[in-house]
Amino acid sequence: MHRRLTAAILLGLVVLQISMSGAMTSPQHSEIRDEESKFLSSVNILNESEGEIVVVTVDGTNLRFTPDTITLKEGDSVHFFWSDELLAHNAVEENGLFDSGDTSRNVDYTYTFKIGENGTYQYVCEPHESLGMVGTIIVEPMPVPEPEPEPEPTTDDDKSSTLSVGEGEITSILFAPWLVAMFVLVGYISLRTDEYQLRLVLEAEEVEDVVEEEETETGNTLEESYRSRVLTLCALYVAQGIPWGFITVTFVTYLAAEGVAAKELAFLLTLGTLPWSLKFLWGPVIDRYQYRQMGRRRPWILIAQSGMILVLSTILLIPNPASDVQLIATIFLIYNIFTSLQDVSTDALAVDILKPHEIEKVNSYMFTSKTLGGMIGGAGLGTIIGIVGIKGAILLQIPILLVIMMVPLLMTERPGEKRFPWDENQITEDEESLQNDRDFSEIIANVKTAFSLKSTRLGIVLSLVLSLSFFLIPVLPLLFINELDWSEERFNATKGGLILIITMLGYIVGGQLGKKFGGKAVIIYSALGGALLTTTWGLTENWWSNDLFMISIWSIRTFVFAMVSMNIFSLMMKITWSEVGGTQFTAYMAMMNLSAIIGYQLTDPIASRFDYPTLFLIAAVLETLIIIATMFIDPDETRRTLSA
Template sequence: MQKRGMVFLALILLFSVGFASAENSQIIDLDENEGETVIVTVDSTNLRFSPDSITLNEGDTVRFFWDGQLLAHNAVEDNALFDSGDPETSVDYSYTFAIGENGTYQYVCEPHEAFGMVGTIIVNPLPVNDTESPEPPPSNNDEGDENVSMMDGLISFIWFTPWFIGMFVLVGYLTTRKEHYHLGVILEEEADIEATPSSSEEGNTLIESYRARVLTLCALYVAQGIPWGFITVTFVTYLAVEGVSAGQLAFLLTLGTLPWSVKFLWGPIIDRYQFPEMGKRRPWILIAQSGMIVILSSMLLIPNMSSNVNLVGIMFLVYNIFTALQDVSTDALAVDVLKPHEFEKVNSYMFTSKAVGGIIGGAGLGTIIGFVGIKGAIVLQIPILVVIMLVPLFMTERPGEKLYPWSESVGEGKTENAIEKKNFKEIFENIKIAFSFRSAQLGILLSLIISLSYFLIPVLPLLFVRELGWTEEQFNATKGGIILIVTMLGYMAGGQLGKQFGGKAIIIYSAFTTALITAFWGMNENLWSNGFFMMVIWSLQTFVWAMVSINIYSLMMRITWTEVGGTQFTGYMAMMNLSAIIGYQLTAPLVAMFDYSTLFYIAALLETVVILGAMFIDPEETRREMAKRLPE
């Protein structure tokens, strides 16, 4: 107990040092004789430029900058005064208005013009005496010069201090009452793990073999990442570059996104309709993967995809129905077969695998499409998915199940009676029961607040590239390379630590540590020009937050009732997606009000809110209460 107290005291001291150094931060000089540069970025969610109207003077520059968008955009002036080029997911294009080019200019994003993605630039004449005006006298207010500010809304960290002191006291209190708040729940089960027969490696089914569980779930998560990365990044960008109109592209995106938006509807269906002889979830996974392969193969028969948009749209819809089905079925399978003490560790493997799949489908295929073409990218996916499909094809969930409908049962026992078939009325009654527990309801709340701090993600490119002078290539290499690797390492470390010390403990301690790192980052503005410092602090913040995320996923699995696992866990994941959307929508209003440092402080505060959401969740409540209600 004393050791933990010393650790938190050290973190507070680190905080104090950071605050002191922030008070002595140096001015970053700007050349006042140069014209002003105004950045215009994009809001891909609402298909808008941000801001969509700006006012400049002659000699000023407009810079169109966005990075890593899901959709490709460009900026083209109506009379071709400026043109950022073909639609791209990452753009860095500037245009300086020369003397005499005053007036009002309209520009559009060509793929999304029909959706109102237009902008206006008002250019005022340069004042006659502008070049002769004396330099303003030096300011006596040093505080205003000490900030690399997006806006002038600086809030000193001193105003945030009471909150962080309160959270420090709260974490210390939770540490002293760790048994009451279930911080060490995994440690309490360690003594029983070795004695659990299902933890052995004596069989080959998913229930019996830990190795089979890890291999199958990780392979399926790679398969989930590949099509999502391909559809949302590679394929959409290809069609935009090929000149598909805004209306047609919207049609495709609507059909492609719809199955993912309502994927939770699959939950009751896969819980209701089952083929017990082959397992609860495995038949649905095989159906989904077979459908994905068939649709991808069928796309190769389309002679010219950009001129057969309606047919491509139908295939988009069907393909994403199958990918969403696999996503829901795989999550339900994980809830069914993983042992309670495996959630943290195996989840880290699964989400790392999904990131790898996303890289393959998005960055990987998106890079080589210039060499092999769109059909070549599709052809490359098919053998990958076929190989992944072999994993569940030759695995069974439980002893006594069949590999195929015509084959003999594998192992001893029968599963027809073990897996009870239910109608929809019973399933919805079970869903009602599952969400009647306090921990299940708090799980919804936690899922809704986990990603509110994501408003900071779109801010980072502006800070690094606009203010600190990083090139777009440097930033992309860091974000898409080092930071992604650090995220994977954070997943792995978080899973291992959660298994050893308990998932809730890692969530609470890591969330508080992440908040301290984020606030420390914001306070040390004088070090932002140091590339090594920025790389290290960004990596640390990403690593620790990845440990938070992976253990929250595991916690959601622990409070999910396996009888409705396909519905309940998918519901939590849907709430997490909604949380990210809310976080991104907070970016514009917060950026309009505050400077960079204050944005870091706000993000740190929101990261600590996760502690409040997690502290009252009892990881064992669902299993304990259901054991009381249901006979053995």
């Protein structure tokens, strides 16, 4: 209704302007118009051929258009395309020149700038404008065509690459010394495995028991039972994925379909994501306040899950959730406060209870479980919402969360702890008084102690360099769709199908290899192999038209870096001191998120200057920084120094 009214007003103003222009016509104006007509006639010939088409996608993680600034000429087109995004978006020029329509998770819209439409245009995603999701299109005038000289015969050497984002090129020879140096470096540390801790870091008595430990469980607590640890952590990671998928996909899509305004959706999403942006604040809280009689982390997890279920249930009491977005936004804020609390508490629990030799393996299961949870909350509930309705989707989610809650409810972290508050207390007074004496000054002192070690400080560096090559992620759809003529459907089916499966396999295999050969070794060798694959991708431009080659190298590279990411996550757990596990580990996660943001922000300044092969070579160099940041980290330093 509002958009129609606005369009009507704009149309009226245009008609009024035309009328006034006609009334003010003079001989001088006629001469100017004659000159304009001659100019337009001379360049309209160019409209007979298609101009350049530039694809603009979205970065769903940071809510940005990619690229956010483009330069075109009159006659060129901008093609807004995205598919199966978690959130619905649109692209609307601020003065109404173009409009992709209502917000949608799937957009395929093209606008061609006509002769005379040169200038600078600002456009926005209506629901996310307040979050900075804006873009700029600079349209340059079409030059008057000049007679073209007779073409001269060309050879293959004269042909420039058609696969280019920018026009710059850096010869591969300049990258060779760095990559060769990385090979030499990895070879050097491979000859000094003990010095650089490339083997499993275990005490002698642990080495003898690792093989038999899983079969010789002595109790049912998380500290005693390997199976209990795996079951509990995987269940909790599924519970982390379900709410996020449900909120960002299922519920937002429902509200949009019910006609909720874009501004209100933006407000809802802002409040919903705020607790996740500030979740690092939970770290000192869960480290400071603990009820040791029921475990260090379990009470916080149970509080978080109980809050999630209760808050989610309140939506069932609202007759029409789409009619009161302010109330729903408040509920979402409270709901995500509890989900972020569970996220931090679960990670801290993993730091506390996992044995050094099983961190990599169990983390691979946890990563896979979280992915499955997101699929349940997003794709699963989003698919059946048309059958059971929004309240039916909530009703289905509640029993799932209740079943998951039974796992930590019936488990205990350590022997002697109470399962329920009314059970007999078996914790000694010394242990209880130890926790009661803790305050925030002690927490801060412990955090300073934790980060006083070389390995823990290098963990921050490693977290910050992990995702710098992410600038390549928004480039891939441009390469496949815009240059290699893949259809949008095929690209998204490959990315959301095969590549997702490959990623999950990389998590699982990476965990197994990390347990057998040591997570640090897997990180270094996999990062080197991944950088080599990225380099190969950039140097084999002549093979890019071969679909089998492109899918194969994309899949293998994805698999390798899934192993890298999973083992880095595990390494951060190993160097985290359990006394401040919530605070320290959350700090590493925050640095990893910052690294991803930096990587995405590098897309425009780098991709707009260099061609595709150069972009792959730059990414390969950035990926080798992982090797340098990892090689000096001692996975056992925290345990050996602070936990002795």
